[in-house]
Amino acid sequence: MSLITDDPEHSPRDCSRARSNSAAGTKHHHHHHGRSCNRRRALIAASSTVVSLLSLALILWLTLRPSSPHFSLLAATATVAITAAADNASSATLIVDAALTAHNPNAHATALYDQLRASASYAGVPLGAGAPLPPLEQPDQGDAVLSALLTSTSPSPWPWRALLRVRIEGQLRWKVAAWVSGRHRLTVDCIAAVAPSSAGQQQQQGASSSSSSFPSQCATHVL
Template sequence: MQPASSCYGSRQSEGMSLISGDPEEQSPRDCSRSRSSSSAKHRRRRCRVLIATSSTVASLASLALILWLTLRPSSPRFSLLAATATVDDAAASASIVVDAALAAHNPNAHATALYGQLRATASYAGVPLGACAPLPPLEQPDQGDAVLSALLTSSTSPPSAWRPVPGAQALLRVRIEGQLRWKVASWVSGRHGLTVDCVAAVVPSSSPGKQQRQGSSSSSPSQCATQVL
């Protein structure tokens, strides 16, 4: 009977050794929990970075909007100070020369106006005129004034039937086109299109003994229409 009990005892100890090894092994469920925890940490970190970046961008945009609303520049104001038209109809091909002076005012207290690529055109009594040379760039300080001069001449001879009538008003239109930028401290805005239209009535007067007639605009400056795009 002793051999049977020893054989039974050996089988029992084998079974106990197999059972005692199970708790030391990691189950598939534990691996899944570890991976999901790592993924959640990565998502939380990414959300924090995204929130911080969004907050910074929103703060900068709000600051720029507040500065723009506080220092928003107003359009400059132009006026036609004087204009003289000279008509030479003695030559075989008649010509018209207009000398115009315009005043520019920057109404802004915290912004400098930067003008560039300025060009002038005009028409006198329906005859188109072009500028002899482009206008130079101009930097106008805050609440400053500047005078622009343009010498314009007809590129083609007026029609043969065209003749100014002494004592009658002739309509003069002067147009300035160019680009405008604003400078606030060290910040400079983008380029904006600038268009200035001026209209004045010029009365030609005959010059005895000369083959030229001249006219001048009224003594009071005429306001111009200014458009900034």
């Protein structure tokens, strides 16, 4: 790469002249000018290296940039357990069993999931967070199923028809050959309408089960 300028004292050709003239006798002036030329060459070389590295990184990023995984609610069951007290009063506790499927759409990247935890809300009432889910390694273009069991923190008069919201939070990394990316925050939100399967008969037995009626919607956010 050459630097072209109209100023003869700052041209690359003048740099070589400076070296020859320096040997001929104008030592002070041309020695200073030679150092300036060396700094200029070093700056050009460093700039070229930086541009080359940035171009290579951009090409690798555009080639290997992974797409976010796709999640969907596979199944969900809400069970209302009715407990009778000594004073003939009763309380209802909600238990949600949800299963989600995750799809890795990338052809050259493995998805690594860590620190996954599920939570949910039913009819706008939050449920207690479930136990942490085990780490998961999902190969390229592979599918995986995540299961979560969630229970209400306190008894409540649960409605027999409501919206169920399931949330998965954790960390996501990408693995391409031997290279592993940094950790990204993963958040998945799924919504499904839930209706009882047989409320009247099962309520007499002490519990009522309801299953999600699809379609459901899931949104995935990777930061």
